[in-house]
Amino acid sequence: MTHRATVDFLLYDWLKAESLCQRERHAEHNRETFTAVLDLSEKIAQEQFAPLNRLTDTHEPEFDGVTVTLPKETAMAMAAFNESGLMAASKDESVGGMRLPTVVEIASMSFFYKASVSLAAYPMLTRGNANTILAHGTPKQIEVFAKGGFEGRTFGTMCLSEPQAGSSLSDIATRAVPDVAGDGTGIGWQADSLGPRYRLKGNKMWISGGEHEMGENIVHLVLAKIPQADGKPVPGVKGISLFIVPRKLVKAGGSITAQRNDVALAGLNHKCGYRGTVNTLLNFGEGKFPVNGEAGAVGYLIGKEGEGLKCMFTLMNEARTSVGLGATMLGYAGYEYSLDYAKQRPQGRRMGAGGKDHSAPQIPIIEHTDVKRMLMMQKAIAEGGLALGLLCAQLLDDEQTGTGEEAEKAGLLLELLTPVAKSWPSEWAQEANSLAIQILGGYGYTRDYPVEQYWRDNRLNMIHEGTHGIQGLDLLGRKVVMNGGKALSVLAERISETIQKAGHVEGLAGHANALAQALQKVGATTKAAWSTGVSEEALANATPFLQAFGHTVLAWVWLELALAAKAAQAAGAWDRSPLGAGFLQGKLATADYFFSYELPKIDAWLGVVSRRDLTCAQAQADWF
Amino acid sequence: MTHRATVDFLLYDWLKAESLCQRERHAEHNRETFTAVLDLSEKIAQEQFAPLNRLTDTHEPEFDGVTVTLPKETAMAMAAFNESGLMAASKDESVGGMRLPTVVEIASMSFFYKASVSLAAYPMLTRGNANTILAHGTPKQIEVFAKGGFEGRTFGTMCLSEPQAGSSLSDIATRAVPDVAGDGTGIGWQADSLGPRYRLKGNKMWISGGEHEMGENIVHLVLAKIPQADGKPVPGVKGISLFIVPRKLVKAGGSITAQRNDVALAGLNHKCGYRGTVNTLLNFGEGKFPVNGEAGAVGYLIGKEGEGLKCMFTLMNEARTSVGLGATMLGYAGYEYSLDYAKQRPQGRRMGAGGKDHSAPQIPIIEHTDVKRMLMMQKAIAEGGLALGLLCAQLLDDEQTGTGEEAEKAGLLLELLTPVAKSWPSEWAQEANSLAIQILGGYGYTRDYPVEQYWRDNRLNMIHEGTHGIQGLDLLGRKVVMNGGKALSVLAERISETIQKAGHVEGLAGHANALAQALQKVGATTKAAWSTGVSEEALANATPFLQAFGHTVLAWVWLELALAAKAAQAAGAWDRSPLGAGFLQGKLATADYFFSYELPKIDAWLGVVSRRDLTCAQAQADWF
Known part of the structure; x- marks a missing residue:
């Protein structure tokens, strides 16, 4: 299949990822080490994850009131991943890493997402959790709570939502009060060196990986509010702090005890898809597992008091781009499966000058134009989404190891593109999966084929880690206007460079022109939206803006890929590939597809934004 | 909820359905009898169907090798439906009917589709099956095979697809040979009076309701080919004939025997949704239930030899509009549920001049603009789709009882609109269901709420009864060009009348203008598509054409509804409704929504059609 070849094309022909090895941090790497990591990832994903994907769908996590049981194969897949050393690939040697560029680490992850998105969610969350502790924790917290994650010994979660406050984090009700009592347990859990110690009480909803028996421990990162002197928390998100709450208590030295912290599973959520990831409602501090005779989950403050949300955004942002890449790779999985099916399945005949020749054998359905259209759209989404995901990863590299x-x-x-990287694949790879079903016809709708599961799994991605609506508000309400619109200027600059280059290339000048117009429209629409300065008007159509912005970014990505394909053609870079000339030709055709079929969609979306259309905003509840 | 009120609005304020009572056929009806039928339908659907909808999802049909077992509640729901007499509502008294207009019969069905689309599929198929026999059968065939369906004693199926030939009916391999042997069974199955007798052999795939123990019999309508003198069938669809194949043999007099015909269940299909309808692979004539010692399913030719597809289209067309209405009502169900949820669920706060007031209680999420947008889109799809479904039903009334x-x-x-009535709701009510999930957030993704099932159920509708791609080819390849484009002219005439009326109405003139432009574009695009006369070019983008055509038709429907709402406002028609003025205001706002947010989407779709864009058509298999 073309996934690996496309990864190589994106990394080397487009992003020139080898050049990262000139930076000191990656000096010990080269294309050979990258190749070894990608080979290994592809192999483990294919052999240890993919075969379990349907099994984790049909064998949901179960809870008997005491223990959560996952299919035993889940732990086997985790062990295979952990043994590979991929978890900490981009990190320092001190936490078991090998200083790989993030872009290669993320390319590696793409194989796991494609093989089984809900199994890959465990390492994704664990890595994000450990990265957050690495970014905001004390050396001791890193040693005790992050290292286990990087080494695959412990698992990590992120605990934000509560049953009464989904997207509205300012309304979280979980409380953290300083734990001033002495340690009467004799096991040494009163580990002040692990950070300021609190007791947490509250309920956390939608916690993925919140309870299971895998690994040595689960490290929860929990948002909670510390009451002030008057007993009340600071209102709004400013009152939120972040805590490390281990499932099992940890001694000051870092060793994990057998004693449960006061974190109890209240129930499992039974989802439409994505069932390989156990999803939980957790009760913190209800007294089911009292510590030192008292109810209250022991937690250690990480980062500063009141800066919890800021710290959590390290994890949130990583999770958002990861969710986007997961969505993309579900789209890729459906694309590959339906492509293979379309090449094999005979049905129908070509229309000749004198009608159809019924004596001829049926043709494979890939020869039908509408099937090609459905494959082309899937390809545009899957490969475009993957390109966007790798671009974001490389931006993180540039932010961290670039200069000035x-x-x-x-x-x-990266800040600007994060809502796009999260939302665009979530919306469109869902559509891609629907097209994969459509190509398989009735078969695609049965559980005998994998595509309906991809489609069900993918539906979560517009919901978790910030809904589609939240991404739109983040983009139009914050990201395009922050720092006086500086991020948007940086994007415009980058896009203009691409337009400049493509304007002189045969076959791409028309696309360059279309992209220039789209960029101009997005800029003008942003201004028009904010022209009255009234946020209700500006943001009334934030979601259509998000859609149009996303399509414009993807048009840019596809023009970039077309340029890279042209350059590779000229250099004969893929001449010896068994994929043949069709590989690069396909990239160019997909760029053509995107500019012909997709980019023109932005006008309808932008229209309501620039008019500040209030049809929906002004609708009253009794009109529905 | 507003479903019933909207049905009343559509029937009386818009379609003036009472005027049908002036026709001789419906002379005994009036608004009161319509009301009684709708009241009854709503009640049975709500009480007997809705409570079973999740149960039929979690308790799929099972097959133990001998018997198919459905949840026993399925038969209870069928009994409730059958006792109501609704099955034959629009038919003559001779088959148990009451000569109700089709538009009221279909309005009645909308309640059942909304309550449980997969349970309602049984009466839908049975009625369509009986209607087909009524249209093409002999009086004896009607008496023996249709009447049982209309009376709810027997069930009906449609057997078209085969495993090797899904959409390509010309490739069906089921054979029917004249049955010349004598009747050695002594039970009198050799009922020549039931029509020319054949023996059928072949496999039929995706047969809904194909095997179960409900009712006295199952009447299969089966497409098969009769070999010619040389032993070969006529190639293409011209060689197809239609046969009545009862599950249990029937005596000449019409009584059903205990003897199984040679129709055997090969297996059940396990679907992603729509699980309440048992879906089967049937083997005809494999000898599992030999008749008179011989393999071969006994079937009776209905209609003329070689005209099977034409006859089957009576059923196909009815099934297509029914599938569209079923999709619409799934959209309606999700709309109602998410609307109710949005009114109840508190989350977040309004942005005030000085930011958010965190001391204020949270607001219900229906006050958030993006939630209103998602509700508005659902409303536009659900109510617009329902309007289109009723319009098609009334067109059938006009075709059958209108004059000249x-x-x-x-x-x-009706011919022109059938592919739209099938495809538009299948595509967009799916999107509506996705928005219902989105409004419920994480909860919507769990199986504790009904919306994820609506979404799964709905995914079938773009596949069965002619895929989306087939509908596009039917529309652009046949319907818009047939009779020299006469059907398209009729539509243009009707749309122009609406534009004419709305052009003078305050608040609607802009919409009238936009619709006029859209109509012009659709016409010009149709011409441009066919301008080279090369069908591969014309039809290369039949699906985007279908999408644009559908949105244009729906814009027309919404402008019609806005006119009806304005007239009702002026007449004070809903003044005494407990729904209040908001009910009509909501219709107007939804028309505004459709013209602002939806209709502008057609440009992107029409662009590729009018350019005869061959990006997809010319893509080669090795480019993917």
Whole structure:
């Protein structure tokens, strides 16, 4: 299949990822080490994850009131992943890493998402959790709580939502009060060196990986509010702090005890898909597992008091781009399966000059134009989404190991693109999966084929880690206007460079022109939206703006890929590939597809934004 | 909820359904009898169907090798439906009917589709099956095979697809040979009076309701080919004939025997949704239940030899509009549920001049603009789809009981609109269901709420009874060009009348203008598509054409509804409704929504059609 070849094309022909090895941090790497990591990832994903994907769908996690049981194969897949050392690939040696560029680490993850998105969610969350502790924790917290994650010994979660407050984090009701009592247990859990110690009480909803028996421990990162002197928390998100709450208590030295912290499973959520990831409602501090005779989950403050949300955004942002890549790879999985099916399945005949020749054998359905259209759209989404995911990863590399202005711009661009990287694949790879079903026809709708599961699994992605609506508000309400619109300027600059280059290339000048117009429209629409300065008007159509912005970014990505394909053609870069000339030709055709079929959609979306259309905003509840 | 009120609005304020009572056929009816039928339908659907909807999802049909077992509640729901007499509502008294207009019969069905689409599929198929026999069968065939369906004693199926030939009916391999042997069974199955007798052999795939123990019999309508003198069938669809194949043999007099015909269940299909309808692979004539010692399913030719597909289209067309209405009502169900949820669920706060006031209680999420947008889109799809479904039903009334040119035009318009009525709700009510999930957030993704099932159930509708791609080819390849484009002219005439009226109405003139432009574009695009006369070019983008055509038709429907709402406002028609003025205001706002947010989407779709874009058509298999 073309996934690996496309990863190589994106990394080397497009992103020039080898050049990262010139930076000191990655000096010990080269294309050979990248190749080894990608080979290994592809192999483990294919052999240890893919075969379990349907099994985890049909064998949901179960809870008997005491223990959560996952299919035993889940732990086997985790062990295979952990043994590979991929978890900490981009990290320092001190936490078991090998200083790989993030872009290669994320390319590696793409194989796991494609093989089984709900199994890959465990390492994704664990890595994000450990990265957050690495970014905001004390050296001791890193040693005790992050290292286990990087080494695959412990698992990590993120605990934000509560039953009464989904997207509205300012309304979380979980409380954290300083734990001033002495340690009467004799096991040494009163580990002040692990950070300021609190007791947490509250309920956390939608916690993926919240309870299971895998690994040595589960490290929860929990948002909660610390009451002030008057007993009340600071209202709004400013009152939120972040806590490390281990499932099993940990001694000051870091060793994990057998004693449960006061974190109890209240129930499992039974989802439409994505069933390989156990999803839980957790009760913190209800007294089911009292510590030192008292109810209250022991937690250690990480980062500063009141800066919990800021710290959590390290994890949130990583989770958002990861969710986007997961969605993309579900789209890729459906694309590959339906492509293979379309090449094999005979049905129908070509229309000749004198009608159909019924004596001829049936043709494979890939020869029908509408099937090609459905494959082309899937390809545009899957490969475009993957390109966007790798671009974001490389921006993180540039932010972290680039220099001066380059680093600053990379950071801004990544901030701007994060809502796109999360939302665009979530919306469109869902559509891609629907098309995969459609190509298989009735068969695609049965559980005998994998595509209906991809489609069900994917539906979660517009919901978790910030809904579609939240991404739109983040983009139009914050990201395009922050720093005086600087991030948007950086994007415009980058896009303009691409337009400049493509304007002189045969076959791409028309696309360059279309992209220039789209960029102009997005800019003008952003201004028009905010022209009255009234946020209700500006943001009344934030979701259509998100859709149009996403399509414009993807048009840019596809023009970039077309340029890379042209350059590779000229250099004969893929001449010896068994995929043949069709490989690069396909990239160019998909760019053509995107500019012909997709980019023109932005006008309808932008229209309501620039008019500040209030049809929906002004609708009253009794009109429905 | 507003479903019933909207049905009343559509029937009386818009379609003036009472005027049908002036026709001789419906002379005994009036608004009161319509009301009684709708009341009854709503009640049975709500009480006997809705409570079973999740149960039929979690308790799939099972097959132990001998018997198919459905949840026992399925038969209870069928009994409730059958006792109501609704099955034959629009038919003559001779088959147990009451000569109700089709538009009221279909309005009645909308309640059942909404309550449980997969349970309602049984009466839908049975009625369509009986209608087909009524249209093409001999009096004896009607008496023996249709009447049982209309009376709810027997069930009906449609057997078209085969495993090797899904959409390509010309490739069906089921053979029917004249049955010349004598009747050695002594039970009198050799009932020549039931029609020319054949023996059928072949496999039929995706047969809904194909095997179960409900009712006295199952009447299969089966497409098969009769070999010619040389032993070969006529190639293409011209060689197809239609046969009545009862599950249990029937005596000449019509009584059903205990002896199984040679129709055997090969297996059940396990679907992603729509699980309440048992879906089967049937083997005809494999000898599992030999008749008179011989393999071969006994079937009776209905209609003329070689005209099977034409006859089957009576059933196909009915099934297509029914599938569309079923999709619509799934959209309606999700709309109602998510609307109710949005009114109840508190989350977040309004943005005030000084930011959010965190001391205020949270607001119900229906106050958030993006939630209103998602409700508005659902409303536009659900109510618009319902309007389209009722319009098609009334066109059938006009074709059958109207006079002269009116009847002819109605017939043409119905033919033209059938692919739209099938495809538009299948695509967009799926999207509506996705939005219902989105409004419920994580909860919507769990199986504790009904919306994820609506979404799964709905995914079938773009596949069965002619895929989306087939509908596009039917529309652009046949319907818009047939009779020299006469049907398209009739539609243009009707749309122009609406534009004419709305052009003078305050608040609607802009919409009228937009619709006029859309109509012009659709016409010009149709011409441009066919301008080279090369069908591969014309039809290369039949699906985007279908999408644009559908949105244009729906814009027309919404402008019609806005006119009806304005008239009702002026007449004070809903002044005493407990729904209040908001009910009509909501219709107007939804029309505004459709014209602002939806209709502008057609440009992107029409662009590729009018350019005869061959990006997809020319893509080669090795480019993917």
